[in-house]
Amino acid sequence: MTQARLMDGTALARRIVEDTARRAAELTARTGVVPCLATVLVGEDPASVTYVRMKQNRCRKAGITSRHVALPASTSTAELVGTLRELSADPTVHGILLQHPVGDHVDERAAFEAIAPEKDVDGVTFASFATMSFGLPGFVSCTPGGILRLLDEYGVELAGKRAVVVGRSAILGKPVGMLLLARDATVTYCHSRTRDLSAAVREADIVVAAVGRPRLLRGQDIKPGAVVIDAGYNAGNVGDVDFDSAVERASLITPVPGGVGPMTIATLLEQTVTAAEAAAQGLAAA
Amino acid sequence: MTQARLMDGTALARRIVEDTARRAAELTARTGVVPCLATVLVGEDPASVTYVRMKQNRCRKAGITSRHVALPASTSTAELVGTLRELSADPTVHGILLQHPVGDHVDERAAFEAIAPEKDVDGVTFASFATMSFGLPGFVSCTPGGILRLLDEYGVELAGKRAVVVGRSAILGKPVGMLLLARDATVTYCHSRTRDLSAAVREADIVVAAVGRPRLLRGQDIKPGAVVIDAGYNAGNVGDVDFDSAVERASLITPVPGGVGPMTIATLLEQTVTAAEAAAQGLAAA
Incomplete structure (x- = not known):
């Protein structure tokens, strides 16, 4: 069986941080x-x-x-x-x-x-949640924003696809579902009260595991060819997905570590520079 | 085949408005x-x-x-x-x-x-959307709030059930999905870009049609025994659900008119009195 291609968050995050550093230096030099x-x-x-x-x-x-x-x-x-x-x-x-x-x-x-809200570079305010949910300009929660960047980087089409988000936290599950919905995915939220989680997840073209339970999802839960994003963070660098069995079924999968993790800080840094650029522009306009 | 029981929004709305009027009179008499x-x-x-x-x-x-x-x-x-x-x-x-x-x-x-936010009795602000989404105290959007009241009135269990919301507007589809999620339903958002809408809707124990397309959903899209909430509002008093075919499959269904419609204003009035009570209490405490 063909193994999934790995989604390299470390490499993408490095490029984002390099680009962010260039923008920061340019802003400082100019203003x-x-x-x-x-x-x-x-x-x-x-x-x-x-x-x-x-x-x-x-x-x-x-x-x-x-x-x-x-x-x-x-x-x-x-x-x-x-x-x-x-x-x-x-x-x-x-x-x-x-x-x-x-x-x-x-x-x-x-x-x-x-x-x-204009300084909420971690994307934790009500205003940021609402702008994410309504597809309006604003800062995103860092891990959800990083996940979308990874999906885009690997050319994953979202419109019309079935996306299943496992987890519904304010900072991760809920906003990542809203970002996927704003990109025209058909989004299902699963959680601890979901009956037959495995059946629900098997419907997914894109799975986002964001619940913090080690190896909750296994290969048998993954539709062959699905894209698997593991945003779990458990002791011992174990994700929410059993990597060894899921890698045999998915087409793309994030490793843990080195998948979603590095994207979070990269998004935080990028949004901080975006906020500084906006503030500098506001000063220049005033 | 057994026909679905009708969910009488007119009757429930009348009781809510009567109760609201009593609370308003009591507040005025007291303060x-x-x-x-x-x-x-x-x-x-x-x-x-x-x-x-x-x-x-x-x-x-x-x-x-x-x-x-x-x-x-x-x-x-x-x-x-x-x-x-x-x-x-x-x-x-x-x-x-x-x-x-x-x-x-x-x-x-x-x-x-x-x-x-404390006067947002129509539930349209970012803050109200976020409090609905996070299950926190606050005002709800009136139609979504009314839908949840109807479901409760008819004893529909939500926890662990599959709920499918068709539509993702800021004022109706998105918040009703979030309210269902906060009540532990497994929630799927479908919309104009959803592929095979019929298959997605057939998974639902609870269907909320909130898209404004006349008779978009038909009996064949409804899982036998499902609860069907028609929040559509189209010309000629036609809902988003083809009532005549859906009533043969559902266990409970809202008629159009007389289902969801009356609940919207009832919720608006009730939340206005709640806001007045809170303001009066704030004055008394000051």
Whole structure:
């Protein structure tokens, strides 16, 4: 049996970041504006600290300044909202990333909504969700946006195709389904309450697994020739798809790691520079 | 063959409006606050004039004041946004309805976004779409909200069921799918680009037709025993479903007229009183 072609997120992300770095350098040379991403971290969760540091390193390499705001774990919703409003109003900040989780005592939604939509380069606000859903201009959630870029890079036709999204999180499953729908796919949302998940997934020309359950989908669930996007992130670099059996059935598949993962940060960096370009243009027009 | 039971939207809407009128009267007696719906109409499109008048009449019967703002067809986006912001800031107005369409020269989205979410009783803002999508408290779009009420009234179980929404408009198809997803249905969005619509619809335990194409769906497209919601509104009181053939296959079906239609205004009135109650409570707490 023919094995699926791998969708190389690492290579595509590298090209996006190189292009982003060129745009950042050009913007700085032309206007003096250095793109700036503000990263906000509440508490000291080790994984979150690592994620934020990784994002800062990538920013630096792409010619993007990062401004880090470290808040104590005891930060209240009102304090966090205040910080995010200040950053939203600060003309030297172009993008804002609130690292989540923010702690159970904080109203995460209130915090997200304190981010100005034009600085929401992580795509977490209601406004960004709605613009994604309605096919309007705006920032996309980074992982869903990265998935669409990967599909486009590999020439996957979306219009009229059956797409099945497994998972319905606010940051991944829901927006990726809406982006696919805006591109004229026929989209089905499956989730933990779906009966006969396997039958539903077997209808899919394009499968997006975004649920965080190791190897939930196996080769037998994949329609021969389908495109399989594994956005799962589980311990031990295991995706939501059992790669070894799915690779025998799919036509295209993302490996884990090296598939969807690298696209997330690339999209974040790209959107930060886009925000900085828009801000610089706004200044020039004012 | 057994015919489907009819889902009587007229009767359910009447009960909702009666209950709403009781709540309005109780609020006015207790606090002196009379619930007020502002209706904003741009231009003099005859259908729009009729719709607005109908809504005003229903308001009056339910103990809701309506304040009508008639703007000339030449109204600019900035002027319309200004009017909607004033109404959003006016403490005597509890709900705002912008009758659409507003004319091609107006940025309808900018206008909708000028409506304060706490007065968005028609459920048209980005914030309302997002709260519907994420299962958070907020106002729903009136027709989708009315459809969910009908399903609940007739005891239709949603969790784990396959729901197919035909149509993906911002005001009807997209939000009704999100409301069904939030209630744990497995939801598929079909639309004009869907290939083999009939096969996709035949998978559905619950079909919502919301596309505005007369008799697009026929009995042969309906899985025996499915629940059929016809939200179509076409000339001559014809729905998106061919009633005569679908009624032979479905277990429950909404007639046109008298099914989904009456639920829309009932939901609008109910949400206006809910907004007034919340505003009065806010005043009492202040």
